[in-house]
Amino acid sequence: MDLHVSLVGRRDLAGEIYRQLRSAILEGRLRGGQRLPPSRDMALRLAVSRTTVAVAYDRLISEGFATSRIGSGTFVSRHVTTPGARRRGHGTALRPRAVWTPVSAPQREWEKVAFDFRTGIPDARLFPYEAWRGLMARQLRPLAVGTGSYGDPAGHPGLRDAIARHVGTARGVHADPDDVVVTNGTQQGVDLVARVLLGPGDRVAVEDPGYPLPRRLFAAMGLRIAGIPVDSEGLVVEAIPGDVKLVYVTPSHQFPLGISMTLRRRLALLAWAGRHNAAILEDDYDSEFRFGGRPIEPIQMLDTSDRVIYVGSFSKTLLPTLRLGFVVVPPSIRDAVHTAKLLTDWHTPWPEQAALAAFIDTGLFARHVRRMRTVYLARHDLIARTLKRSFAPSLRLVPSSIGLHLSAIAAKASPAEIAEIVRRASASGVECQPLAMFAVSDSPRAGIVLGYGAIDTARIDEGLDRLRRCFGD
Numbered sequence: 001m002d003l004h005v006s007l008v009g010r011r012d013l014a015g016e017i018y019r020q021l022r023s024a025i026l027e028g029r030l031r032g033g034q035r036l037p038p039s040r041d042m043a044l045r046l047a048v049s050r051t052t053v054a055v056a057y058d059r060l061i062s063e064g065f066a067t068s069r070i071g072s073g074t075f076v077s078r079h080v081t082t083p084g085a086r087r088r089g090h091g092t093a094l095r096p097r098a099v100w101t102p103v104s105a106p107q108r109e110w111e112k113v114a115f116d117f118r119t120g121i122p123d124a125r126l127f128p129y130e131a132w133r134g135l136m137a138r139q140l141r142p143l144a145v146g147t148g149s150y151g152d153p154a155g156h157p158g159l160r161d162a163i164a165r166h167v168g169t170a171r172g173v174h175a176d177p178d179d180v181v182v183t184n185g186t187q188q189g190v191d192l193v194a195r196v197l198l199g200p201g202d203r204v205a206v207e208d209p210g211y212p213l214p215r216r217l218f219a220a221m222g223l224r225i226a227g228i229p230v231d232s233e234g235l236v237v238e239a240i241p242g243d244v245k246l247v248y249v250t251p252s253h254q255f256p257l258g259i260s261m262t263l264r265r266r267l268a269l270l271a272w273a274g275r276h277n278a279a280i281l282e283d284d285y286d287s288e289f290r291f292g293g294r295p296i297e298p299i300q301m302l303d304t305s306d307r308v309i310y311v312g313s314f315s316k317t318l319l320p321t322l323r324l325g326f327v328v329v330p331p332s333i334r335d336a337v338h339t340a341k342l343l344t345d346w347h348t349p350w351p352e353q354a355a356l357a358a359f360i361d362t363g364l365f366a367r368h369v370r371r372m373r374t375v376y377l378a379r380h381d382l383i384a385r386t387l388k389r390s391f392a393p394s395l396r397l398v399p400s401s402i403g404l405h406l407s408a409i410a411a412k413a414s415p416a417e418i419a420e421i422v423r424r425a426s427a428s429g430v431e432c433q434p435l436a437m438f439a440v441s442d443s444p445r446a447g448i449v450l451g452y453g454a455i456d457t458a459r460i461d462e463g464l465d466r467l468r469r470c471f472g473d
């Protein structure tokens with residue numbers, strides 16, 4: 001039996017051996033009836049005297065945790081533990097609050113999928129590894145690392161500057177470098193903003209259907225959720241309840257439907273927020289990949305009253321595992337967001353931030369985005385063509401010319417029938433997502449969401465062919 005007892009830095013050695021063995025017995029790591037190591041072996045292993053071990057064993061025996069049988073050794077008492085009863089994973093002493101019921105991560109990249117149409121995954125095979133490695137290596141030299149002290153919670157100054165320029169030129173977002181806070185992805189941006197602006201019981205509006213993770217986070221914070229329908233113009237502004245304090249939206253490319261919110265609606269949302277003194281959290285997660293049509297102005301750009309917080313991510317343009325994103329915040333909440341970031345995790349890893357600053361400054365980022373846009377455009381067009389040609393009349397494509405996924409609404413099939421089709425597709429190696437999984441209300445729309453970040457262009461035809469056969473019509 002290889003029983004771990006640690007005496008590093010301890011004084012009362014016999015007491016320590018006693019306490020650690022007692023814990024092992026109570027937690028079920030030592031089972032009733034199990035023999036403790038002979039005191040001589042234990043003493044040798046721990047480099048203590050045999051008497052020290054004997055004192056510990058005697059105490060366990062006198063308190064009933066162990067029994068001694070002359071000539072055969074010391075044994076864990078049978079009545080103290082029931083096998084496995086208190087082992088890790090079985091205890092019930094601590095219970096999470098109900099709001100933390102498990103949510104499965106939307107992507108499980110580690111699984112190998114033959115035809116991967118899941119959303120939210122960029123093509124990791126085409127990431128510029130060599131360039132990124134070089135930039136990271138440079139950040140891990142003494143001169144770059146500096147004194148080893150902490151960085152600014154708001155982020156690396158060079159990166160905040162690069163992001164302000166990037167969103168300013170690419171998206172027309174009004175951003176001074178001081179307005180930018182570097183975060184660990186969109187999700188942390190949402191978290192920080194919600195912490196700063198909202199308290200338990202406050203109401204937030206989310207799109208229905210919508211991106212589930214912010215919604216789950218809001219619910220976990222004790223916020224009340226209002227699911228707002230989305231029509232062909234985007235979020236239905238008139239349906240937002242009057243007591244909502246924050247509206248989370250994806251106007252450039254509604255997730256998951258793919259609709260771009262019309263200018264009329266974006267202005268109506270701003271006017272609504274003004275009337276109700278509410279905040280707008282604008283998630284512009286994949287707008288770098290626009291394949292045509294007029295780019296729509298971010299709501300942040302149209303805002304003149306500083307009530308829009310713009311959230312961006314490098315999860316689609318680079319890799320989701322880098323956990324790099326940002327928020328552009330109005331000056332009135334800037335200090336509070338910096339404080340929230342500091343108190344949450346101090347700051348986003350510095351070498352990655354510095355590497356990304358250099359990646360943007362040297363033009364590598366723009367080049368990578370251009371290259372990926374061409375790749376994704378080919379996949380987008382191929383899927384859109386095939387859906388129109390081979391899936392009609394079962395599925396109706398939602399027009400969209402941006403991002404990493406397409407949605408299609410079922411003409412006749414119910415959500416339950418679509419779920420069955422998705423299950424059959426999965427059995428034949430095709431992973432895609434039913435629209436219903438993004439629903440907030442109990443009456444979801446029936447449809448399918450097809451991502452093309454992960455799937456090789458050459459595999460799309462075969463993947464869609466297999467999917468079509470699952471429709472059985």
Ligand SMILES: Cc1ncc(COP(=O)(O)O)c(C=O)c1O
Binds near residue numbers: 119120285313315324
């Ligand atoms: C709507 C939306 N926003 C943001 C993200 C990216 O989140 P993060 O930056 O936390 O990786 C995703 C990823 O799937 C998304 O679908």
